[in-house]
Amino acid sequence: MAKLKVKSGGGWPAIRYSFRMGKKAGGIFKLYRALRSSNTCKTCALGMGGVSGGMHNELGQRFQVCKKSMQAQAQDMQAGIPAEFFENTSIEDLAKFTGRDLESMGRLIQPLYLAEGATHFQVINWQDALTKLLENWQAATPDRSFFYTSGRSSMEAAFLVQLLARQWGTNNVNNCSYYCHQASGVGLAQSLGGGTSTVSLEDVRKADLVVLIGANPASNHPRLMTYLAELRRRGGRVIVINPFKEIGLQRFSVPSHMRSLFFSSEIASLYLQPHCGGDLAFLKAAAVFLWQEKRINQAFMVSHCNHFEKFLKDLESEDLQLLLEKSGISFEDLRIFCNYLIESQNTIYAWAMGITHQVHGVENVRAIANIALMLGMVGKPGAGLLPIRGHSNVQGVGTVGVVPKLKPKMADALFNKLNIRVPETLGKDTFACMQAAHNDEMDFAVLVGGNLYGANPNLKWSREALGRINFTAFLSTTLNLGHVFGHGKNSLILPVRARDEEKQTTSQESMFNFVRLSAGGQKAPADDLLSESEIFVNIGKEMFGESPIPWSKLRDHHETRKFIAQTVPQLDAIEQLDSGKEFTIRGRIKHTPNFNTENKKANLAILSVPDARPKNGEFNLMTFRSEGQFNTIVYEDEDLYRGVEHRNVVFMNEKDITSNGFHKSDWVNVESEIGEMAVELIEAPIRQGNVAMYYPEANAIIPAMLDPQSKTPAFKRTAVRISKAV
Ligand code: SF4
Incomplete structure (x- = not known):
């Protein structure tokens, strides 16, 4: 059932949640002490903590903590699961629990063994456990392991x-x-010779524009929102490209900033909603527009990019209108987007799995790099490319x-x-x-x-x-x-x-x-x-x-x-x-256009563009995570930001609900080529023709389609049909 959505991400609900996590961890001070210890935050890869103490970032800023890190810490501070639990609970019984139930059962404290055909995990001692591991290892062969x-x-x-x-x-x-950012590594290595971020945290604080593509840091990397809110306060811009209009990317309340906490901060200066998988068409449309308008940094391209002439020739052969149709973005929005890029002195392009979980994930990454290179936005302080990595x-x-x-x-x-x-x-x-x-x-x-x-x-x-x-x-x-x-x-x-x-x-x-x-x-x-x-x-x-x-x-x-x-x-x-x-790590942050390729120049990519428009009678299904979740770990069934109390849902645009004869809260069957799921229909601000469900549950109906270059599965654009459940 849908519940009332919050009006911004972060803020008081996040603070109240901290107290709940404190209770789970055995007391708020106990949780605070653990978070404050000199350990790296164990959740996302933004990175906090370390030698200078928990909740500190590498710039010396304090109280860098978020709901996600508390969830993970409180989870780890649970008591151990007693041996009797496994004696009394069969595998069949365990299969009745949800992922959240299992994660919340407590910490594993004894080795467990499940023999072929057994109905229960058996608690065994460490000696036996290591012997079993060793014997089975030695009985196997390297190529079959x-x-x-x-x-x-x-x-x-x-x-x-x-x-x-x-x-x-x-x-x-x-x-x-x-299964997440491999396409970033492969794409960046092809374009620049290295597979990781070209920017530091300090660079994010120097940027005047962040283009956030296929990412939802409000849910998954909450402290990144602090820097985006800061960027807006100092007059910069944030462009969000995401088929789903996420509340936390529109407004976010930064708990450590009083004004933001009480009144929330605007995040997106421009919010574009392409079709799921339409980013490549849109990015190429932007490249065509910039070249047509002669608003590129040609001097940079000549000096620091390989085969730029061929690249520009390819852009001339493209049909801008067709690219826009394939992407689902209007010409007017493209124009505003490009003007923001042109006006920026320091742009950072950041992305996550909306970009990499596609069959053309590597091309997506290369399309982002192309735009940055056309404008000379890689290889200088305050500008560059940032794959937003997941686990710490x-x-x-x-x-x-x-x-x-x-x-x-x-x-x-x-x-x-x-x-x-x-x-x-x-x-x-x-x-x-x-x-x-x-x-x-x-x-x-x-x-x-x-x-x-x-x-x-x-x-x-x-x-x-x-x-x-x-x-x-x-x-x-x-x-x-x-x-x-x-x-x-x-x-x-x-x-x-x-x-x-x-x-x-x-x-x-x-x-x-x-x-x-x-x-x-x-x-x-x-x-x-x-x-x-x-x-x-x-x-x-x-x-x-x-x-x-x-x-x-x-x-x-x-x-x-x-x-x-x-x-x-x-x-x-x-x-x-x-x-x-x-x-x-030396050699990775690029403050000069001295790339890690053989001739130190970046490689522009000539890319062909898929058509992301859903076919007649079908929807593009994307999967995503909730704010109460980290990767496959579900901490909470409810999703405050999207206003739902359970995860067995499909999010659909209001117009699609009406035109298909559905009603809000109907139960519908979502059917892909490999199976179907009955879920509750939730009205949501998602691009028409596209629907969204929660990962990993929806993986039951996501067929295994891989990006041929990175071998990353495409979790983001599955063709589905939707009908009323009977
Ligand atoms: S944003 Fe990431 S690294 Fe920072 S506290 Fe939250 S989970 Fe930890």
Whole structure:
């Protein structure tokens, strides 16, 4: 049922929510102390905390905290789930719970084992658990195994798991970014030679225009809204491009700013609603318009871009009107958009999964880079490109090698410094591992954090794939649907310490390429919990002894960081983290147009444009997250910003509701090529012809369509038909 929506994001509801989270965590002061500890925020990759203390950013600003970080912290501060729960609750019973119920059941504190055909998880001791892991690992072969991590892991644990996998002989090593921002990495690398943000947090504070495309930081990266509100206060502009008119992107109440808290701050100066998937057509239309009007920075393009003449010629061959029709944006809006770009001295283009969760995700990213390059907005302070990354260390796990194909420099360094020859076999990305599992070609999987089952499109297929693996080992802090629906024939759950509960320091990399040090030291729900890195070191030592990798030595994270410094390109500074020197990874922030390509010039991309208009009788279905959710973790069923109390809904434009003979709150069937779901119809400010449902539940009807270049599944534009449920 729909409930009253708030009038702005953040603000008093967020403050009231903090108190509720305080209660959940055992007291508001207890929660405050945990958030204030010298640990990196464990939620989003904007990055807070570290050496200078929790709730601090890298610019020294204090009280940088949000509802999201409290949700995650309170979740981790739950008491342990008693052993009797698993004795009394069968897998069949667990399957009746929602994801939110499972996450809220408490912390996992004992290893659990599910034998083939068993009806219950069995509580086992650590010795037996590690033996089972080791025996099943040794019984498998490298090419029929894979290793997956989420962005929860520390850089140390991530480095160790990929090292272990490679010493064992496989490159089937990947991380959750293959289901979110991989298209950003691939697209940026093609355009600029590097796959991460070209701007720092300080640059965001210098920009006079932020173009926010396919992202909803009001829900997913709340502190970013502080900087956008600040930008508006100093006279700058924010352009939002999103098929759904999000309340928090229109107005946001920044709790740490009195005026904003009481009266809220306007965020979007211009809000454009293309068809879902229409961004590429719109961005190309903008490129055509800028060139037609001769409002490009030609001097910059001549000096710093490859094949600009060919690029401009391609723009001349485009039909502007057709591009606009494909995008769903009017000429007048295009004109205003381009004028704002032209008037800006410093523009930052920021995006998230509205851009990358498309079959043309890489092209989308390259289209954004094209516009920035045409206007000379990359390679100077206060301007550039910013993929808004999700989980707190997702960028860091990729940096230290949790990828199927290591950079040649890192592979060489592993050989030269550690005598580890990286296997020559082609490593599989996340989806390729799932496909192999579905084809009965995987026997063993180590799943570190996350919920791989739920993160996949086509949940039935995902369940089948994971269910065909002989042995799955999860390293988890809380229960989730993946343990219930996404386990192998035999399955082990190893409960692990959260990062801030580690007994030694760990490091994390933010989306601004800033590497923080977390002190650890918070109380774990059980004293004998191991950290992820302890588990990998134990296994490494048992499997390979101490040569050529001295696994026992790597028990000490300081030693691990020395190894990282010696082998991971541009991470030599990580060795000095223990002396408190946090740092920005060198060579990534671009304040001069000196790109990481061979000739130091950026590559403009000639892009063909898909037609994003929904076909007759169909809608474009996009999936998105709520403000009470982080990735696959659902903390709250209600969504304050969109005014709904449950997640079993489809959002539709008022005109589409009327023209299709529906009524608000009708129950309707949403049908894709792979299945259907009965959901409640909610009227919402979404572009006509497009509808939206919640991720990950709607993954049940999202077919597996991949961006061919990045292999990122397209969760954002599925053709669906909608009819009244009977
Ligand atoms: S915005 Fe992100 S990094 Fe900052 S406090 Fe919130 S969840 Fe943590």
